[in-house]
Amino acid sequence: MQKMITRRKKTIKDIDVRGKQVLVRADFNVPLNEDGTIADDTRIRASLPTIRYLCERDARVILCSHLDRPQGTVVERLRLALVANRLSVLLDRPVAALHDCIGPEVESAVAAMSGGDIVLLENLRFHPEEKADDPAFAENLSRLAEVYVNDAFGASHRAHASIVGVPEHLPAVAGLLLAKELDAFARVLQNPERPFAAVIGGAKVSDKLGVLENIIPRVDLLLIGGGMAATFLASRGYGTGASTVETDRLDDVERISAKAAELGVRLLLPRDVVVAESLDSGTRARVVPASEIPDDLIIADIGPEAASEFCRELAECRTVVWNGPMGVFEVPEFAEGTRRVAATLANLHGTTVIGGGSTADAVTRFGLADKMTHVSTGGGAALTMLAGKPLPGVEALEEAEEP
Numbered sequence: 001m002q003k004m005i006t007r008r009k010k011t012i013k014d015i016d017v018r019g020k021q022v023l024v025r026a027d028f029n030v031p032l033n034e035d036g037t038i039a040d041d042t043r044i045r046a047s048l049p050t051i052r053y054l055c056e057r058d059a060r061v062i063l064c065s066h067l068d069r070p071q072g073t074v075v076e077r078l079r080l081a082l083v084a085n086r087l088s089v090l091l092d093r094p095v096a097a098l099h100d101c102i103g104p105e106v107e108s109a110v111a112a113m114s115g116g117d118i119v120l121l122e123n124l125r126f127h128p129e130e131k132a133d134d135p136a137f138a139e140n141l142s143r144l145a146e147v148y149v150n151d152a153f154g155a156s157h158r159a160h161a162s163i164v165g166v167p168e169h170l171p172a173v174a175g176l177l178l179a180k181e182l183d184a185f186a187r188v189l190q191n192p193e194r195p196f197a198a199v200i201g202g203a204k205v206s207d208k209l210g211v212l213e214n215i216i217p218r219v220d221l222l223l224i225g226g227g228m229a230a231t232f233l234a235s236r237g238y239g240t241g242a243s244t245v246e247t248d249r250l251d252d253v254e255r256i257s258a259k260a261a262e263l264g265v266r267l268l269l270p271r272d273v274v275v276a277e278s279l280d281s282g283t284r285a286r287v288v289p290a291s292e293i294p295d296d297l298i299i300a301d302i303g304p305e306a307a308s309e310f311c312r313e314l315a316e317c318r319t320v321v322w323n324g325p326m327g328v329f330e331v332p333e334f335a336e337g338t339r340r341v342a343a344t345l346a347n348l349h350g351t352t353v354i355g356g357g358s359t360a361d362a363v364t365r366f367g368l369a370d371k372m373t374h375v376s377t378g379g380g381a382a383l384t385m386l387a388g389k390p391l392p393g394v395e396a397l398e399e400a401e402e403p
């Protein structure tokens with residue numbers, strides 16, 4: 001069994017933050033509606049414990065984040081004032097939105113803060129230096145504070161200035177959300193209660209190879225659904241109709257299947273599937289056995305028998321990690337497999353960790369997020385963790401002293 005050697009990182013609870021100027025890198029990269037309003041404020045809510053903790057200790061809280069992809073220039077609709085407004089409502093106290101994230105005006109605004117005040121710097125990605133991890137930009141950011149806190153799990157797989165550059169200049173520790181995320185993944189990857197299952201789905205097998213390779217030696221059971229099931233079915237000689245098969249990944253899939261067999265990991269593919277002419281809403285959907293997929297139809301979801309089998313197996317598990325929806329859950333006709341897996345995990349007496357942007361979105365839409373042990377706020381960062389790779393933003397933080 002592979003063991004990851006991870007030392008615990010210091011958190012805000014391990015240092016003295018009282019009255020200090022604290023720069024908090026948060027992840028306020030929230031989805032927006034077409035009219036520019038916030039579509040889902042989960043990530044903003046997830047940042048509240050750290051902010052409250054700091055305010056209660058009279059720290060001067062300087063928040064920063066990116067939002068979307070402004071490509072290094074000022075984009076009016078991506079100003080963080082809209083996040084500051086939401087934060088201010090959620091915290092029931094003022095949160096001042098500044099018009100830039102570095103420079104003399106920002107420095108004087110920060111110098112005028114009192115204990116317990118909160119400001120939010122402007123979208124970091126208005127400056128191309130953020131993504132480029134420009135040393136001068138990182139230094140300018142670090143000049144605003146005495147302590148750096150990374151609470152941006154969802155951005156910690158990126159080696160950007162606010163993630164890896166600033167910690168070179170300041171004492172750098174994890175916020176409460178980041179610590180919670182790391183704990184949740186450590187719980188499943190390091191010492192899971194057994195039986196331990198992974199449910200892997202989503203669009204493409206090529207996005208999930210790292211996760212599959214890392215997870216196989218750790219689990220007892222691996223369930224495969226989503227679009228990537230087509231490539232698994234094809235590698236076993238099944239006809240997959242008009243589904244997208246990643247032919248350049250058939251070798252990888254065979255290797256993964258062989259590895260599972262060698263390690264005695266049970267790998268289940270859907271025994272039946274929902275197929276349709278297209279993945280759009282309103283298309284006629286029908287259920288067929290996986291061995292009888294008509295040539296002109298596409299796999300859009302796992303079928304009812306597969307869902308029953310998956311749920312029966314999962315109900316026996318003590319730990320489940322789930323990445324990737326079982327079908328095109330955004331379309332009601334193809335959401336049932338994902339919904340049934342979500343419902344089973346919601347009722348599980350054990351640890352359930354949900355990682356992946358779409359998977360988290362699905363669980364939230366079904367109203368089941370609260371019933372899981374942990375729903376990760378990071379997409380790419382969760383995949384990086386599940387693939388067993390270090391997050392640069394976490395590596396950059398100070399290690400906790402050995403107990």
Ligand code: ADP
Nearest residue numbers: 202203226227299300324327328356357358359
């Ligand atoms: P996550 O963001 O949770 O890691 P992915 O990005 O890998 O998940 O995949 C999510 C997408 O996969 C969803 O948009 C979903 O519609 C799509 N998907 C699921 N099943 C299928 C399928 N059978 N065919 C095509 N796309 C699918």
Ligand code: MG
Nearest residue numbers: 356357358379
């Ligand atoms: Mg995704």
